[in-house]
Amino acid sequence: MFLTRYFSEIAEAVGSLLKGMRMTGYYFTHHKEIITQQYPDNRATLVLPERFRGEVVMTHTDNNEHRCTGCTACELACPNGTIKVVTKFEVNAEGKKKKAVDKFVYHLELCTMCNLCIEACPTDAIRMAQTFEHSVYDRSQLTRILNKPDSKLQEGVE
Amino acid sequence: MKGETIVFYLLAALTLVSAAMAVGTRRIFRSAVYLLSSLIGIAGLYFWMRFEFAAAVQIVVYAGGIAVLIIFSVFLTQRAGDDMPTPPMLRTIAAAGAALLGMGLVMLQLVAHPFPTPAVAEVDRSVSAIGRRMLATGDDGFALPFEVVSLLLLAAMIGCIVIAMRAKPNQP
Amino acid sequence: MMEPGLYHMLFIGAALFFIGIYGFLTRRNLITMLMSLELILNSVCLNFIAFNRYVWTDRATGPSMSAVPRI
Amino acid sequence: MQHMWNFAQLTDLIxxxxxETFPPAWALAFEMIIVGIAVIGLFAGLGLVLVLMERKVSAFMQIRLGPNRVGPKGLMQSLADTLKLLVKEGMTPDGVDRFLFNLAPFIAMIAAMLLMAPIAFAKDFQIWDLNIGVLYVTAISSLNVIAILMAGWSSNNKYSLLGAMRSGAQIVSYELSAGLSILTVVVLTGSLQISDIVTAQSNGWWIFKGHIPVLIAFVIYMIAVTAETNRAPFDMAEAESELTGGFHTEYSGMKFALFFLAEYINVFIVCAIGATLFLGGWMPLHIGEWTAFNGIMDWIPSSVWFFGKTFFLIFLMMWFRWTFPRLRIDQLLNLEWRYLLPIGMVNILLVTVIAILKWHF
Incomplete structure (x- = not known):
């Protein structure tokens, strides 16, 4: 029937509108739900969400060892050409020549924090850090070398 | 001079000057705006004469209805940005002459004609009185014109519906 | 200047009427002609109201009659 | 009835x-000047308060904080905005119709100012209690659309013209529904005068006395005036996302501020009229025979009642704005012509029956 459809449409519309108004009304009265961060004021107590991605860093142990084998999987995975892995050949204890990472160059100014390099890494050498205050006066300062000087490959990582 | 008199002359000037500009300007949209201000001046005159209902109806009908209608039809059918062509000199002169002549004749008649002095009893001019008179059938009732206007309105509505329905002729 | 009264109103009505006539004769455009016609109609309404205000104050014919053309 | 602040005494005193001091003509002129200054002051105050309120309400509804830097809790924010708009250059772009372009904001403002006249702000406190008050309000509020059309056309900009055309279609159609729902109260009261309408509600507001039809009329009124003041979800005239600001795209500085202010003043006025018609204006909340309760309610000043109700309705409109998604133009016209207008017409018939049979309380 036309009339029943007409009125049921109205009832449905009013119901859904009221539902929306209830939601916004809830937020209006519950100020603890506010998610705005007063950023520069609360720098000391700022808590970032767990999955926030600020920049790519390489984890180093206390003995200045990292887990990067220089396989360049991250370099291949990066859509922007952010990462450039410079490799060298090292002679290990058995006298064998082996590929190792010389410089892990990371261009922060090109990075979109897409997380693809971290997923591509077979040895979990790199991860995303939560630092986000990256402003500098010169663009060249954004090009970083992630492996610390004289760092070694961790034992047992192939 | 009383304040009322000054207000009257201001309203009269607004009405007549903007009416003259409405027929004189060459830009059609401005013409519509001047017309509207002239009609609002008339509404002001009604207010001045203490016919508040007539004034309010004047504003509702002209500002809310007819001015918007005219402006929309200007937008939709005319090249509203272009100037309209000036009418030929001969026609302007002839029209102005006819208007002035008619005006002169009417004014002569007006000045010569003595109008009766107003009756003492003032009738109730409130909205409800007007409403009652609209539906009264007696000596000064307006039931017949009211019904005729209603019929006209009905015909106009039916015409609208017919025109709107004819928009899709080849659909079943 | 005189105290405004019936003759002033009738003068305004007549002037509006003939301004409308002038516009109606000079314009060659349907919408502008319609606008001139509106002026003429309004002058008529103004006369109705003025007569009701200054001459036949015992009847409310003016506002009723001027309401009819507006409807 | 003893009121703490009686405005009638104050106005009578002045x-x-x-x-006594001046000849009548001068006294009248002085009174006009006082009223004018009061109205302009009220305008400025309302503009500041409503802009801040809108921003705060929107922020809280969207789980944000809103302006909180200028002054304590951001209370001075709208003052700072006003200052910015005042010192901005008022540009008139090339190719506009200068006369109409500069006139349009003033028309919008004057229409809003004229609407202030019949509103009863408190008991016996009204600028002009004319006998067709409600009709006057509907009449003058239809001048707004002219200002918008003027602004839209004279800007010589396609966005502005489109916004103005949309807004014209919208305002003209929603005026009908607003008028019909106003008429329900007029039918029940039997008078168009604002003071009569308020007095008729001394034993209960119409929204309670008039059964469900008046409630429906109230809902329709709120929807229609939200559309008439061009606020979201009916902001087809501005439509930032598709028309870059609609009819006021080309305006800047003070002229833009006038449009902006006029919009907020219109919101205030339609809410004040809604509060007067349906919620009893300055009339306190009275419940039947509860004399003790009624006495406490009488003790609250009438102006507080009036502004409380008005601001509640304004809050309701803001709630609409920050909850509902925007309508498309065809949905907008469908809503009016297929739903609101037929329901309003049937509703006014029902109310007429109620008024004739005296079924209302």
Missing amino acids: HGWLY
């Missing part, structure tokens, strides 16, 4: 003093 009136008497002026007429």
